[in-house]
Amino acid sequence: MTQPTDYELARAQRMAENRRKMEEMGLVEASRELTAAAAAPPLQVQAGAERAPRLKKRRAPEPEPTSHEPTRLSRRLRGETALSAEAAAAAGRAEAEAEGRARRSTVRKQLTLVEGQQLVAPFTLWSIGVTVWDLGQLHxxxxxxxxxxxxxxxxxxxxPVGYWASKVVFGRTYEMRIEEGLAGPLFKVIDQQTGAAFSGESPTKPWTDVCIAQRTGQRISGPLFFGFSDPLTQRAIAVNLYTPAELAAARRGERVAAAEVSPEERVARELCSVEGIGEATAVVLARTTALGGSRHTGLESLRSWASASAPY
Structure with a gap:
């Protein structure tokens, strides 16, 4: 018979010491009950015992069938012909013109004069902070x-040509002037701080360029900033610059016809009679020398050049 090893003797001694401590603490009976419960067979579920209700299966809603019909139809599929498209375009232009005339007639203000009021530049328009230094002269x-x-x-x-005004905006002083252009007034806005000049054929164009240069993201009304939307400026121009005939025409929304018309103006008026050619395009065509090397004398001259230049 083999003798127990030192490890086995030490293990038996530790187990006896632990059992003695458990007896002193009254834990021997509790240990026996836990051991017996662990060794007991598992409980058997009797037939007919209550069971948890089964959950009802849910179905995801089926997607609605999509239509395979084209969302955009060509003019041919819509039954439009070239003739009907042209008629619709003409009707649209007529409607836009009628709407524009109605809008302008309701928006435009009438010029009113105050008897005995003397208006001489310079003066300041306190409503928008514009100072008018010189009214200029009618062209x-x-x-x-x-x-x-x-x-x-x-x-x-x-x-008026020579009109001069100034305004402080965006932290800078801007000078506004009207000069004589090639075929109409030239509006200029000059930055007094940097000397940068912006120009255009309408009062709004140079101010738009100022906003782009300053990256303000704003839109500015050129007539408003030039001072022409203030009744005080209108009265000053009427009192100091208009003749009686021009004042009467201004109040009617008209212009006094010039005594003489230049050849270029006569060509431009003739070209304006062609459908689709506006005044700005007609002025360019009347003044250009790029179409044939010289300025055309009328519609027939332009047609002859176009016919001769057409490839065969």
């Missing part, structure tokens, strides 16, 4: 009819 030479405001402006008035 009576070539293209005189283009030196008047467009039909969409608040007032019907002339754009």
């Amino acid at each position: 009576c030479g070539a293209w005189a009819h283009r030196y008047w405001s467009s039909s969409g402006c608040l007032f019907h008035h002339a754009y």
Whole structure:
């Protein structure tokens, strides 16, 4: 018979010591009960015992069938012909023109004069912070009819050549001037701090360029910033610059016809009679020398050049 090893003797001694401590603490009976419960067989579920209710299966909603019909139809599938498309375009232009005339007639303000009021530059328009330094003079030479405001402006008035005003905006002082252009007024806005000049054929164009240069993301009304939307400026121009005939025409929303018309103006008026050619395009065609090397004398001259230049 083999003798127990030292490890076995030490293990038996530790087990006896632990049992003695458990007897002193009264844990021997509790240990026996736990051992018996662990050795007991598992409980058997009797037939007919209550069971948890089974959950009802849910179905995801089926997607609705999509239509395979085209969302956009060509003009041919819509039954439109070239003739009907042209008629629709003509009707649309007529409707837009009628709507524009109605809008302009309701928006435009009438010029009113105050008896005995004397207005001499310089003066300041406190409503928008514009100082008018010089009213300038009415242009009576070539293209005189283009030196008047467009039909969409608040007032019907002339754009005097030499007009000079200033305004502080965006933390800088800007000077505004009107000069004589090639075929109409030239509007200039000059940054007094940097000397940068912006120009265009309408009062809004240079101010738009200022906003782009300053990256303001704003839109500015050129007539408003030039001071032409204020009744005080309108009265000053009417009292100091208009003749009686021009004042009467301004109040009617018209212009005084020039006594003489330049050859270029006569060509431009003839070209405006062609459907689809506006005044701005007609002026360019009347003044250009790029179409044949010289300025055309009329519609027939332009047609002859186009016919001769067409490839065969």
